[in-house]
Amino acid sequence: MAPVPSGTYGIDKPNEQLLSLPGVKELLLLLPPHGGKVEAQSWEVEELDNGNVLLRNQRHRSYAGYYGDPEENSEVVGSSEPREWELRPAGDPDASRFHVVVPGGPVGGTELALDLSLLDIAPQRIALRPLDVRDEQQAWGFLIHLPG
Numbered sequence: 001m002a003p004v005p006s007g008t009y010g011i012d013k014p015n016e017q018l019l020s021l022p023g024v025k026e027l028l029l030l031l032p033p034h035g036g037k038v039e040a041q042s043w044e045v046e047e048l049d050n051g052n053v054l055l056r057n058q059r060h061r062s063y064a065g066y067y068g069d070p071e072e073n074s075e076v077v078g079s080s081e082p083r084e085w086e087l088r089p090a091g092d093p094d095a096s097r098f099h100v101v102v103p104g105g106p107v108g109g110t111e112l113a114l115d116l117s118l119l120d121i122a123p124q125r126i127a128l129r130p131l132d133v134r135d136e137q138q139a140w141g142f143l144i145h146l147p148g
Helices: none
Strands: 007-012 018-020 029-031 043-047 053-057 063-065 077-079 084-089 097-101 112-116 124-130 140-144
Antiparallel strands (some): 007 018, 053 084
16 A cells, blocks of 8 residues: 555645646656646556555656656656555654655665756756665655645
8 A cells, every 4th residue: 555545746846946847748747736737647546456556647647757767867758657656654654755766676676766957957857766764854754635
């Protein structure tokens, strides 16, 4: 069972900016709340039988993914192809913050996680970065969106 139940969420960083998808197959960005359409910052989390999840953008119906095989610094994009993610609790288990990890173990000796790109470009892009479980800034919060 995934630590985050199926539902619709805003996914944020500790600085309160939200994971956003501006277009169907565009780069995932970190933007202030409502920095675009609300639905572009709403993500459907779908639990899978193996405990992993799919992340699908509510507005564009695209999945959070990447092109080809996962590699360090690969940019994360909206994709029509579902990509699985493993959610691992970060810090206090009651804090609802999770590392979003590429499942299947190390890639090239390193586990990869959803994080901020190293590119110094605004708005901030999202990329696959080496997992650092001690870095709570790398974790994401899952803020439930109630139907409404």
